[in-house]
Amino acid sequence: MSIVVEQACGGHRDFEVGAIDLSLEKGKLTALIGPNGCGKSTFLSLLAGLLPLRSGRVTIGDCDISKTGKRQLSKRLTLLPQHPVVPSGLTVAQLVHYGRAPHQNMLGMRCAGDNEIVDQSMQTAGVYELRNRLLSDLSGGQRQRVFIAMGLAQDTPYFLLDEPTSFLDVRYQFEILDLLSSHTRAGRACIVVLHDIAQAARYADTLVIMKGGTIAAQGAPKSVLQPALLRSVYGIDAHVYSDPVSGTPVVTLASKELSRSVKLSA
């Protein structure tokens, strides 16, 4: 089972992404990168069935997402939006329990095994000790990990995350990426929107680079991150070198100032 995107096209009234072909397999971490406003979030919304497809097809295994009910979809795919709403008066454990909603009945009655999965998810995300704290009392990094725990509790084969590391300290950023990486190794698939190219290259099996609402390149980080591509996508004259620790590509400017490099690329 994998997610197959064929010529997908759709979005908001004033912005669409189009002509997207992609295959997302289990056991792979895919990072979605690209300049601001290139359609990363819109694409995730299409995948998650939040926005309707105008044309093309997205299938998860043998199920076509535009023909599948939201409830069926929610057993296959989890989306963590960029700015999740934080309701007041909820504890961490209560919030994570809502992740089980797709597997529960209309009334949200807890099923056998729910408590174990919720505890397990909180432990994996490192928030088990916070379980009785109010969400509103937590720091941004803690809160983000709680929402990730909620996503883990949903227990779906595919996990989509929209910029889960933004606004976090560098330590939390790596913690979250490590977590997603081990989640992927457990046979799941993560599709993560990231801003930091080096982090994306370090953690992703596949890098998908978007520009202007479509895919500019996709593949293994080393083969994709080439100066020519970075020039056309980000408009920078880039120098790519190997990270001394992981051996994955790192991007920096080829000259001391951006203005000079832009002139070069123009």
Next chain:
Amino acid sequence: MRDILIFCALTVTVVLIAIWSLSAGAVSIPWYVIGNTLFDIEGPKQEFIVFHSRLPRTLLALLTGGALALSGVTVQALLRNPLASPKIIGINSGAALAVCLLVLVLPSAGLKWLPVAALSGGLLAAALVTGSADFGRFSSGRLALIGIAVGFLCDAGVDFILATSADAQFSAPLIWLTGSLWARGWTHVQLVWPWLVILASFVLVLSFRVDLIQFGDSTATSLGVAVRPLRLILMGLAAALAAISVSVVGVLGFVGLMAPHMARSIIGGTHSRIMPCAVLIGMGLVTLADATGRAIAPPIEVSAGIVTALFGAPFFVFIMIQSGKRSQV
């Protein structure tokens, strides 16, 4: 355990308020006389006042108070806005305008048409507000703003009708529209209780879905909620609850704002607990307001709407300050 205690305390309070509501008024009735009358025990009784005036009135206060509170909780969760209430987004005013129009256009129409008119007015206002907010990209902030505008429009309509109808025979019966239980009887109770009970049960059944929808459209969808249909259904139920209440007690706006917040700060957490708690608080508030209005200066009656605001507002501010200390809302 703490929850059970809170619910017991609230229930006892509501029962005590209801008993006081039976006893307070132009003729003050001691509690043992009420007991004798209600349970048919030997001794002094006050059957006429209790059964024909105060009991139906108290029941009506309980019913509409609960309904308005429940409607308020739902609207606040849907709009994810602590300022929201059925009154703020125009439902109450829409219902009141429809009732006014009914009395103006069809003065001969029977009492039984009141809830129907109020329901149509309230649903129409809710549909107008939700529909315009759903145009393009849905935004709950825009919904609240459009609701306020629609509310002002309907209020203007009501004021216009009341001010221009010089005929006292016409405008006097509409005074209750400002929020009073004056001259309400069994006919009104029979008229609204089936509606309110059925609608309220639907909302309570959906309380878990309300929990999910308050996480925002993206998260709710990811958790398997068909957000748009659910929002329409809940908005419809909330509008119907508020509108039907308005058809018998008028625009008791404050309860729909206050009771949900009090419930949230007392019990908090999931809507399966907030909703019943808010219902009890709403019941208590309206009944207390109505009884106080009768007891302040008998035989004159101060309308429940005025009393709710008079005593409710300071208490509300106090609760908000308290919850500010615990960094909620």
